[in-house]
Amino acid sequence: MRYLLDTHTLIWALNDIQKIPIKTRKLIQSSSNEILVSAVSFWELSLKSSIGKLELNGYTIEEIKIASVQTGFNMIDLSVDDASSFNHLQANYHKDPFDRMLIWQAISHHIVLITKDSDIKKYITEGLKTIW
Numbered sequence: 001m002r003y004l005l006d007t008h009t010l011i012w013a014l015n016d017i018q019k020i021p022i023k024t025r026k027l028i029q030s031s032s033n034e035i036l037v038s039a040v041s042f043w044e045l046s047l048k049s050s051i052g053k054l055e056l057n058g059y060t061i062e063e064i065k066i067a068s069v070q071t072g073f074n075m076i077d078l079s080v081d082d083a084s085s086f087n088h089l090q091a092n093y094h095k096d097p098f099d100r101m102l103i104w105q106a107i108s109h110h111i112v113l114i115t116k117d118s119d120i121k122k123y124i125t126e127g128l129k130t131i132w
Contacts, residue, residue, distance in 0.1 A: 002034045003027060003131070004106050005073070006115035007041040007098065014067050015057065024114060024132055035073045038105055043078075044098035082108065093122040103128055 005013060005028075012019040013028055013035075020028070028035055046061050048054035056064070068075070082105055089104045094117075103123050106113040112129045113120065121130050 001027075001032075002036060002109075002111045004036045004038060004076070004102065004109075004111045004113050005041070006102060006113060006117060006120065007044050008116065009114045010037055010041055010064075010068065010073075011045075011056075013073075014064065014071065015059075021132060027131065028114070031072075035071075036076050036111060037068050037073045038076050038102055039078045040098055040101045040105065076105065076109075078105075089123075089126060091123055091126050094119045106130075 009020065017025055027033055042061060042065060045054065045056070045064065049056055049061065059067075065075075078101065082101070085108060086101065086104050089100060089107070094100055094103070099117065099120055102113065103120060103126075105111070106129070107123070107127050112131055114131055115121070116132050120128070121132075124130070
């Protein structure tokens with residue numbers, strides 16, 4: 001099964017795994033699942049860190065990327081197709097553009113999004129599959 005980590009889930013998976021429910025933790029840690037991290041999450045981390053809205057506890061974005069790869073997570077890019085078809089996400093339950101693009105990537109690539117965010121979960125009306 002393929003799973004896409006929301007940005008907060010990525011941070012917790014690398015630095016504070018206890019914040020993730022046991023069932024979800026097992027999915028992330030299972031070698032039979034493909035765990036994906038979007039370039040969108042690294043963009044979000046970089047931007048929010050640079051404007052002081054996010055503290056990375058002494059880590060750099062580059063170290064988070066390296067730790068993600070070492071953990072076995074696979075990276076997915078933000079493609080031209082993703083960006084140019086984003087307008088098909090009609091519902092607007094969430095204002096955060098990073099989250100909305102992660103939602104769109106999950107929907108358009110048929111990937112389950114791992115998130116705690118209850119606003120994101122409302123996008124089941126658009127075909128989003130989530131787990132937490």
